[in-house]
Amino acid sequence: xxxxxxxxxxxxxxxxxxxxxxxxxxxxxxxxxxxxxxxxxxxxxxxxxxxxxxxxxxxxxxxxxxxxxxxxxxxxxxxxxxxxxxxxxxxxxxxxxxxxxxxxxxxxxxxxxxxxxxxxxxxxxxxxxxxxxxxxxxxxxxxxxxxxxxxxxxxxxxxxxxxxxxxxxxxxxxxxxxxxxxxxxxxxxxxxxxxxxxxxxxxxxxxxxxxxxxxxxxxxxxxxxxxxxxxxxxxxxxxxxxxxxxxxxxxxxxxxxxxxxxxxxxxxxxxxxxxxxxxxxxxxxxxxxxxxxxxxxxxxxxxxxxxxxxxxxxxxxxxxxxxxxxxxxxxxxxxxxxxxxxxxxxxxxxxxxxxxxxxxxxxxxxxxxxxxxxxxxxxxxxxxxxxxxxxxxxxxxxxxxxxxxxxxxxxxxxxxxxxxxxxxxxxxxxxxxxxxxxxxxxxxxxxxxxxxxxxxxxxxxxxxxxxxxxxxxxxxxxxxxxxxxxxxxx
Numbered sequence: 001x002x003x004x005x006x007x008x009x010x011x012x013x014x015x016x017x018x019x020x021x022x023x024x025x026x027x028x029x030x031x032x033x034x035x036x037x038x039x040x041x042x043x044x045x046x047x048x049x050x051x052x053x054x055x056x057x058x059x060x061x062x063x064x065x066x067x068x069x070x071x072x073x074x075x076x077x078x079x080x081x082x083x084x085x086x087x088x089x090x091x092x093x094x095x096x097x098x099x100x101x102x103x104x105x106x107x108x109x110x111x112x113x114x115x116x117x118x119x120x121x122x123x124x125x126x127x128x129x130x131x132x133x134x135x136x137x138x139x140x141x142x143x144x145x146x147x148x149x150x151x152x153x154x155x156x157x158x159x160x161x162x163x164x165x166x167x168x169x170x171x172x173x174x175x176x177x178x179x180x181x182x183x184x185x186x187x188x189x190x191x192x193x194x195x196x197x198x199x200x201x202x203x204x205x206x207x208x209x210x211x212x213x214x215x216x217x218x219x220x221x222x223x224x225x226x227x228x229x230x231x232x233x234x235x236x237x238x239x240x241x242x243x244x245x246x247x248x249x250x251x252x253x254x255x256x257x258x259x260x261x262x263x264x265x266x267x268x269x270x271x272x273x274x275x276x277x278x279x280x281x282x283x284x285x286x287x288x289x290x291x292x293x294x295x296x297x298x299x300x301x302x303x304x305x306x307x308x309x310x311x312x313x314x315x316x317x318x319x320x321x322x323x324x325x326x327x328x329x330x331x332x333x334x335x336x337x338x339x340x341x342x343x344x345x346x347x348x349x350x351x352x353x354x355x356x357x358x359x360x361x362x363x364x365x366x367x368x369x370x371x372x373x374x375x376x377x378x379x380x381x382x383x384x385x386x387x388x389x390x391x392x393x394x395x396x397x398x399x400x401x402x403x404x405x406x407x408x409x410x411x412x413x414x415x416x417x418x419x420x421x422x423x424x425x426x427x428x429x430x431x432x433x434x435x436x437x438x439x440x441x442x443x444x445x446x447x448x449x450x451x452x453x454x455x456x457x458x459x460x461x462x463x464x465x466x467x468x469x470x471x472x473x474x475x476x477x478x479x480x481x482x483x484x485x486x487x488x489x490x
Contacts, residue, residue: 001051001052001078001079001146001149001150002051002052002054002075002076002077002078002079003046003051003052003053003054003077003078003079003080003081003142003146004054004056004072004075004077004079004080004081005039005042005043005053005054005055005056005081006054006055006056006057006058006080006081006082007019007020007036007056007057007058007059007060007082007083008058008059008065008068008082008092008095009058009059009063009064009065009067009068010059010088010091012027012419014029015027015028015029016028016029016031016032016033016059016062017059017087017088018032018034019059019083019085019088020033020034020035020036020039020057020059020060020083021034021035021036021037021038021258024388024391024420025085025086025087025088025391025418025419025420026388026419026420027419027420027421031062032196032197033057033059033060033194033195033196033197034195034197034207034258035190035192035195035206035207035258036057036083037185037207037208037209037258038136038137038138038139038209038212039081039083039138039190040055040185040186040187040190040192041138041139041182041185042081042138042139042142042143043055043186043189043190044139044182044183044184044185044186044189044190045139045140045142045143045182045183046142046143046146047186047189048183049143049146049147051146053189054075054077055189055190055191056068056071057191057194058071060191060194060195061194069098069099069102072099072102072103073102076103076106077103077106078106078107078149079106079107079108079109079145079146079149080096080099080106080107080108080109081108081109081110081111081133081138081142082095082096082108082109082110082111083110083111083112083138084110084111084112084114084115085112085113085114086113086114086391086393086394086415086418087415087416087417087418087419088416089114089115089122089415090125090415090416091416092110092126093122093125093126093129096108096110096126096128096129097126097128100128107130107131107149108128108129108130108131109129109130109131109132109133109142109145110122110129110131110132110133111132111133111134111138111141111142112227113136113223113224113226113227113393113394113395114393114394114395114415115132115133115134116134116135116136116173116226116227116395117226117393117394117395117396118394118395119132119134119160119169120132120160120167123160123161123162123167124167130161130162131145131159131160131161132159132160132161133145133158133159134158134159134160134173135158135173135175135227135228135229136175136212136213136224136227136228137175137177137212139182140156140177141156141158141159144156145159154170155170156170157170157171157172157173157174158170158171158172158173158174173229175212175228175229175230175232177232179211179212179232179233179234179238180234180235180238184241184242184245185242187206187246187250192206192207192250195207197256199287199311199351199384200254200256201254201285201310202253202254202284202285203253203254204250204251204252204253204254205252205253205254205255205256206246206250206252206254206255206256207255207256207257207258208239208242208243208246208255208256208257208258209257209258209259210233210234210239210257210259210262210263210271210288211231211232211233211234211259211260211261211262211263212227212228212231212232212233212259212260213225213227213228213231213259213260213261214228214231214259214260214261214291215231215261215263215264216261216291216330217229217230217231218328218330219315219327219328219329219330220326220327220328220396220397220398220401221327221355221390221391221392221393221396221398222260222396223393223395223396224260225396226393226395226396228260233259233263233267236267236270236271236274237274239271240271240274240275240278240280243255243275243278243280243284244278244280247280247283247284252284253283253284253285254284254285254286254287254310255284255285255286255287256287256288257286257287257288257289258289259288259289260289261289261290261291261294262288262289262290262294264290264291264294264300268294268300268303268304269300269303271307272303272304272306272307273307275307275308276306276307280308281306281307281308282308283308284308285308285309285310285311286307286308286309286310287309287310287311287312287313287351288309288312288313289312289313289314290312290313290314291314291315291330291331292314292315292316292331292335292336292338292339292340293330293331293335293339294339295312295314295338295339295340295342295343296335296338296339296342297342298342298345298346301342301343301345301346301348302346304346304348305346305347305348309348310348310349311348311349311350311351311383311384312343312348312349312350312351313350313351313353313384314336314339314350314351314352314353315329315353315354316336316352316353316354316369316372316373317329317353317354317355318354318355318358318361318365318368318369319333319336319365319368319369319371319372319373320333320361320365320368320369321333322360322365323358323360323361323365326358326360327358327398328397333372336372337372337376337381340352340376340381340382341381343381344380344381344382349382349383349384350376350381350382350383350384351382351383351384351385351386352373352376352377352382352384352385352386353385353386353387353388354369354373354385354386354387354388354442355387355388355389355390356369356387356388356389356390356427356435356438356439356442357389357390357423357425357427357430357435358390358425358427358428359390359402359405359407359425359426359427359428360428361427361428361430362428362429362430363428363429363430363434365428366427366428366430366434366435366438367438369438369442370438370441370442370445373385373442373445374445374448377445377446377448377451378445378448378451385442385443385445385446386443387438387439387442387443388420388439389420389422389423389435389436389439390423390425390427391418391420391424392407392424392425393418399412402425407425407426408424408425408426409423409424409425409426409432410424422436423435423436
């Protein structure tokens with residue numbers, strides 16, 4: 001049985017979509033390709049169980065749609081699997097329609113947070129779609145689906161399909177799989193060398209995933225909670241084996257862990273101890289996503305630095321306590337500032353993420369976020385930042401609240417407009433143009449004299465110089481993306 005796991009080509013005026021791994025979707029002028037870790041795990045698990053797996057990320061390979069169609073015809077797969085997202089769901093429906101015309105007997109499955117939130121919608125709107133896989137454990141679910149198609153076993157829970165002209169499901173999704181039971185990802189099969197991002201210092205580089213997906217699990221805007229209703233982690237001992245494989249076999253010199261929030265507490269302490277014991281802290285730099293409430297312990301931050309940590313990517317979101325409370329962030333503004341200071345004192349870099357366009361924020365409150373970002377960056381308490389427009393993905397409490405309160409400035413089903421080229425929600429006293437302008441101004445913090453001076457004083461090596469040169473190019477393209485964004489009328 002031949003299974004194709006693919007990201008078909010998508011384009012928007014020569015911009016590249018940030019689609020994989022179900023993070024915030026955006027069209028980029030500066031290509032950033034996140035390694036889709038769970039689909040890669042699915043490919044590995046299927047291959048380990050005797051299935052013929054084809055990995056084709058046409059976005060990362062930057063091939064044309066015609067080239068992709070030719071590849072599809074050559075391969076003639078039995079099952080095609082796509083990870084999708086709200087802004088491109090309609091494009092994927094059309095692609096499935098196109099491919100099904102070539103091989104009508106091929107089965108097609110969609111997975112991702114959008115179809116998890118609205119599983120029946122895709123089966124109604126895309127008559128040639130065969131299966132919707134809900135939840136984020138694509139690896140376990142796809143193995144069970146593939147065995148079912150071979151006549152072995154039953155469909156897993158959380159799968160939607162057609163039966164007798166009706167849409168039916170296999171029941172309530174259960175995510176109780178043991179992550180330690182998975183084989184280590186086959187990096188050759190899944191072409192890991194295709195994936196990169198600007199905020200790395202050393203190559204070869206790799207992504208990993210220690211857990212699925214965040215222990216806090218309450219932020220009202222977060223689509224990860226749609227995929228992962230409960231947080232699970234691999235054991236530190238299992239996880240360190242993967243790091244060892246990346247270092248010893250592939251010569252990897254830097255890792256970014258893409259778990260929504262990297263495990264903290266005793267798990268973190270044990271992981272750091274293993275990194276030091278194995279000597280990996282001397283061979284690679286390590287970065288991860290981490291909440292600010294996990295950055296309040298100076299001793300632990302120093303242990304992380306000793307274990308090889310370089311950077312932590314943390315959600316600032318807003319500088320207004322009312323907003324932090326309203327989105328259930330579980331943080332105080334003081335926690336953000338103190339977390340940056342703790343990390344800085346330990347020698348860790350901080351990557352800030354923030355959001356603009358909350359429906360209840362006034363213009364002055366949105367600019368408070370800009371002011372806090374400017375302060376943290378100019379004082380050297382943060383090194384990197386990124387700004388995004390608030391997008392209420394289906395399945396999130398924020399989306400439900402937006403529908404109930406009439407906050408949408410577009411039709412909620414205009415999914416292609418959830419692509420961050422414009423606000424989809426009304427934004428307090430701000431116009432949509434002002435939302436985009438503030439996002440632009442946040443990126444221009446990189447051009448402030450205080451930040452530039454701070455970064456120049458930290459240049460120590462050729463890796464540092466190349467890293468900052470890549471960062472400058474990325475920032476200029478981000479600024480251009482926001483500056484060229486055209487806000488459409490509702």
